[in-house]
Amino acid sequence: MKRVLTYGTFDLFHFGHLEILRRAKALGDYLIVAVSTDEFNERDKHKQTVYPYEHRAAIVAANRFVDEVIPETHWGQKAEDVKKHGVNIFVMGDDWKGKFDEELKGLCEVVYLPRTERISSTNIKQSIRDGG
Numbered sequence: 144m145k146r147v148l149t150y151g152t153f154d155l156f157h158f159g160h161l162e163i164l165r166r167a168k169a170l171g172d173y174l175i176v177a178v179s180t181d182e183f184n185e186r187d188k189h190k191q192t193v194y195p196y197e198h199r200a201a202i203v204a205a206n207r208f209v210d211e212v213i214p215e216t217h218w219g220q221k222a223e224d225v226k227k228h229g230v231n232i233f234v235m236g237d238d239w240k241g242k243f244d245e246e247l248k249g250l251c252e253v254v255y256l257p258r259t260e261r262i263s264s265t266n267i268k269q270s271i272r273d274g275g
């Protein structure tokens with residue numbers, strides 16, 4: 144059984160999030176998604192989310208490609224998560240290309256998938272602000 148792991152904020156869940164989860168799951172049999180907590184977002188990612196962690200995690204957990212959701216509380220937890228959950232493949236969108244290869248070297252395969260064009264939580268918020 145091939146176990147896949149990915150991370151994200153998944154605020155204002157959109158097609159780009161769906162596409163990364165769909166493609167990540169297609170690489171294995173079991174998909175674990177680490178969703179960043181509100182504290183982590185505010186403290187280290189300097190991101191203010193619209194949806195609180197509970198809602199973001201519940202929406203991801205309800206996704207048919209997702210088998211398990213865990214909290215992401217800090218940047219440095221990935222290697223530990225890979226070992227703890229017996230992960231074979233780590234997946235991220237390619238805006239993160241090269242960022243995790245060193246820390247996951249020798250632990251699992253690292254795959255960066257092309258981001259879905261022209262959609263992001265940021266531009267969704269902007270279009271709502273603009274009354275679009």
Ligand code: C2G
Binds near residue numbers: 215236239260
């Ligand atoms: N993504 C994508 N296409 C988009 C938007 C996002 O493929 N149009 C991917 C991102 O590359 C990422 C995942 O969807 O792999 C989640 O994106 P975000 O919720 O923006 O997550 P981010 O803030 O990048 O947090 O430790 C890693 C971080 O938690 C990632």
